[in-house]
Amino acid sequence: MRVVMFGYQTWGHRTLQALLESEHDVVLVVTHPKSEHAYEKIWSDSVAELAEENGVPVAIRNRPDDEELFQLLKEADADIIVANNWRTWIPPRIFNLPRHGTLNVHDSLLPKYAGFSPLIWALINGESEVGVTAHLMDDELDAGDIVVQRAVAVGPTDTTTDLFHKTVDLIAPVTIGALDLIASGQTEFTRQDRSQASFFHKRAEEDIRINWDWPADVLERLVRAQSAPYPAAFTFHKGKRLEVLSAVVSEGRYGGTPGRIFYGEGDGVVIVAGADARTGRNHGLAITRVRTQEGNEMGATEYFTSMGGYLSSRP
Template identity: 60%
Template sequence: MRVVLFGFQTWGHKTLETLVKSHHDVVAVVTHPVSGQAYESIWSDSVEDLARDHSIEVHVAKRPDEALVDRLRQWAPDIIVANNWRTWLPPEIFAMPRYGTVNLHDSLLPAFTGFSPVIWALISGAAETGLTAHRMDGELDTGDVITQRSVPIGPTDTSTDLVEATIELIPEVLLDALERIETGTATWTPQDLSKRTFFHKRHESDSCIDWTWCAEDLDRLVRAMSDPYPNAYTFHKGQRIRIIAAHVSDGIYGGTPGRIFIKEGTGMVIVCGPDAHRGTNHGLVIDRVRTDGGDDLDALDHFVTGGGYLTPTA
């Protein structure tokens, strides 16, 4: 089939790499300009560079315009494939090819529609994530599903682990979807939108630790904000520190959320959770921190003794 790819960052790069190696004809690539926004400057393999390396025509745009619509008519694709395209596509684009547009979304739709789905899945305590190929329609990530693959979320997994795992699913999911479409064997399954969960874009402030969360939730937040993402952070004596490794305590600790309490093993226990004064919660054991100056320290080298508080502001 004649394919036009709408893609960006490493997700789009892997998708283009897969298409180039397939029997399909990639007639053009549409991608976004390089961005300095925090969540767009990581996982930043260039779709544009890969396309030009393969002498594929490239159109760079922040969002679709009439010039792009005209070029699509000239390219005359049988299908559009989209992966990590960041702005809305109108029906005159997504419905133009005879097979429409297939979008790849890194969650098990209809769960975790929207933005940063792998991070939100880990933070929320989901048991699995994955990759979905679905037909694009006029809403965000709501179209009929053609195929899905899942990835379990383990007790020590980070978002980095899970993003890498879902990226590795791209060839299998994409080629399966395209083969079914090309051979006329595709079964399009409508999503049960009553089960849809829709998450917003993440901002760096979303990584600020709320010590009234339970230790299990905070452990997932720390793992979700693993390098290269903006790490979970808090403030100690007016200075921001980033928590780069932590775990749920063995013991039960009570008091005031955010209290720097006592050593447990090789880390420092922080009192946390709802109703912490009742003494029914585990604490979060901080194992390793990073200063704003970029120094990584074992927690007990930073917190020499218990006492004082971690706070959401300086």
């Protein structure tokens, strides 16, 4: 099939690479300009460069809503558009333009975790598996019929970086498998159960601020979800920002006020956590490694030279 590809960052790069290595013919690539957004500089393999290296015409747009691009798409005469990590709305006159419409590739197990940063949100929420879904685009974002979906397990110590590497390897088989089904003439696919749908926003600074009212197991997953190269989860100690680079749920149960720097346990220092910590039934978060506001990394037992005092969400 003749394919137009919309995509950005490493997700788009992997999709384009899979298409170039397939029997399908990539006739045009549409991608975003480079960005300085903290999350968009991560996994930033260039779709434009890969296309140019392979002699594929490239159009660079923030939004696909201008007449010049629409004419390029009409002239491309594609059988299908394939999109992965396209960051803005694609209007119906574009996604319905090809004979087979538009196939969107999304890194979640739709209908759950539609929208942005699905791996981070899924890890924070304790999901047991994540994956990649190829679905046909319709008027509602990430809501069209599912063509192919594949899942991988979330391990007990996985970080978002680990999950990225697990799921990015699914892009090629999911994308090409879906295209092959469509090319074979299949037209009936799996409708999404919209009662199970959830939609998430982009990650921002506020989303990595530690709230000590959260349970320790959720905070431990937040720290793993914000592992390097993502911006680290942070708190404040004595008015200064302190990034938490690694942590585990404490073995013991600790009562008191959330945020209290309480007790040395193994290689960590336990912080009281959970809105009901006063009951004494909660585990704490044992911080094991931190980065100071000045950029110095060290073990928590080296940083916290004495117990007492509090960590807080604000200076």
